Amino acid sequence: MFEHHLRNASELINQYKGTIPFSAWIKNYFKEHKKFGSKDRKQISHLCYCYFRLGKALTNLAVDEKILAGLFLTSSGSNDFLNYFKPSWSEQITLPLEKKLHFVANEFHVSEKNIIAEIFSWQNELSEGIAAAAFSKSHLIQPDVFLRLRPGNENKVTSKLNAAEIPFNSIAPNTLSVSSAVKIDEAIQLNKEAVIQDLNSQNVASFFKEINFEKKIINVWDCCAASGGKSIMFYDYNKNINLTVSDIRNSILANLHERFKDAGIAKYRSFVLDLSNLNTKPPAKNFDLIIADVPCSGSGTWGRTPEQLSFFTTEKIDHYVKLQTNITANVVGALADGGYFLYITCSVFEKENEAAVKRLEEKGLTLIKRQVLEGYDKKADTMFAALLRK
Numbered sequence: 001m002f003e004h005h006l007r008n009a010s011e012l013i014n015q016y017k018g019t020i021p022f023s024a025w026i027k028n029y030f031k032e033h034k035k036f037g038s039k040d041r042k043q044i045s046h047l048c049y050c051y052f053r054l055g056k057a058l059t060n061l062a063v064d065e066k067i068l069a070g071l072f073l074t075s076s077g078s079n080d081f082l083n084y085f086k087p088s089w090s091e092q093i094t095l096p097l098e099k100k101l102h103f104v105a106n107e108f109h110v111s112e113k114n115i116i117a118e119i120f121s122w123q124n125e126l127s128e129g130i131a132a133a134a135f136s137k138s139h140l141i142q143p144d145v146f147l148r149l150r151p152g153n154e155n156k157v158t159s160k161l162n163a164a165e166i167p168f169n170s171i172a173p174n175t176l177s178v179s180s181a182v183k184i185d186e187a188i189q190l191n192k193e194a195v196i197q198d199l200n201s202q203n204v205a206s207f208f209k210e211i212n213f214e215k216k217i218i219n220v221w222d223c224c225a226a227s228g229g230k231s232i233m234f235y236d237y238n239k240n241i242n243l244t245v246s247d248i249r250n251s252i253l254a255n256l257h258e259r260f261k262d263a264g265i266a267k268y269r270s271f272v273l274d275l276s277n278l279n280t281k282p283p284a285k286n287f288d289l290i291i292a293d294v295p296c297s298g299s300g301t302w303g304r305t306p307e308q309l310s311f312f313t314t315e316k317i318d319h320y321v322k323l324q325t326n327i328t329a330n331v332v333g334a335l336a337d338g339g340y341f342l343y344i345t346c347s348v349f350e351k352e353n354e355a356a357v358k359r360l361e362e363k364g365l366t367l368i369k370r371q372v373l374e375g376y377d378k379k380a381d382t383m384f385a386a387l388l389r390k
């Protein structure tokens with residue numbers, strides 16, 4: 001059986017061309033190939049992810065060897081599969097990652113430094129302050145799932161998790177992490193009591209404290225709202241808002257309507273808008289706060305989609321920069337005098353982060369605060385946020 005699984009995983013890796021996320025691709029594959037039982041599906045997809053977590057490192061190895069190297073580096077406990085193929089590696093499984101990298105480098109006569117540099121191979125593009133080696137190595141670890149407990153629900157959620165015997169880690173008074181395998185929606189009322197939101201997406205809330213207005217009700221536009229994660233978080237911080245949301249995708253706004261209903265947000269305006277089109281008119285011109293959580297490479301989140309380490313191409317950075325430049329140029333004109341602009345990405349690339357802030361400053365905005373929100377040492381996404389003012 002182990003041999004079958006390894007062969008199947010190698011075949012799937014060879015067939016996958018990166019056109020859609022691997023999670024969707026492999027789901028379709030298994031739908032079309034009914035012979036795989038649920039245990040097979042789980043094991044085969046795990047092996048594929050172990051391979052992808054190594055990015056462009058060890059590409060000279062045969063696919064099945066690279067899968068085994070990935071499995072060794074990403075596992076911390078005894079593993080029957082590895083025991084079967086590589087008993088001598090299996091004996092080293094509990095060593096710290098540093099030592100295991102050293103072991104693999106010796107085994108394949110390559111430099112340990114190269115392995116690390118080739119996992120995430122855009123080291124020269126990184127934003128200021130990101131520790132390149134630590135960031136690269138973090139892709140070998142599956143990130144956690146984080147919950148943001150909504151105000152007033154903190155005790156209720158922890159009691160429900162305890163009652164359902166779901167283990168969790170308390171990260172902050174309103175933040176928990178749970179394993180990605182947990183079916184959290186069976187234990188709590190998602191969006192009403194807590195939202196699934198990455199730790200650093202939650203940490204963007206630290207920027208809200210810098211926003212000061214004399215007036216009671218402020219006009220807020222979440223201009224790339226998706227299903228409304230940032231809007232719900234801002235609403236939990238300050239309910240005295242006139243909220244406008246927009247996104248280019250109608251389908252994602254349909255999710256937002258459902259989530260807002262669960263979250264108790266009833267009063268808001270929503271629009272489908274392509275803001276990269278310079279002819280698109282903003283819904284109003286007097287926003288006190290625009291939240292621009294722009295489309296980006298997502299390079300701070302590739303711990304969750306490690307196939308990107310192999311399939312992302314450098315030219316795509318420029319594609320996103322152009323999109324971000326157009327979107328921000330289009331929306332800053334809708335700020336009221338003294339209005340705030342909160343620019344957010346889940347990218348680690350300087351061109352999408354600090355360089356974007358520079359462009360906004362050239363448009364006359366004043367930078368109040370900017371920060372890379374590092375997640376690579378916390379099993380979380382790495383994000384970037386900047387608050388500017390007109």
Ligand SMILES: C[S@@+](CC[C@H](N)C(=O)[O-])C[C@H]1O[C@@H](n2cnc3c(N)ncnc32)[C@H](O)[C@@H]1O
Pocket residue numbers: 223224225226227228229230231246247248249252273274275276277293294295296327
């Ligand atoms: C990073 S996501 C936003 C996440 C969201 N703010 C949250 O907290 O859940 C970026 C969003 O921008 C939208 N988008 C992409 N291109 C766009 C465009 N040209 N105009 C407006 N929105 C766009 C995408 O559909 C996507 O939902």
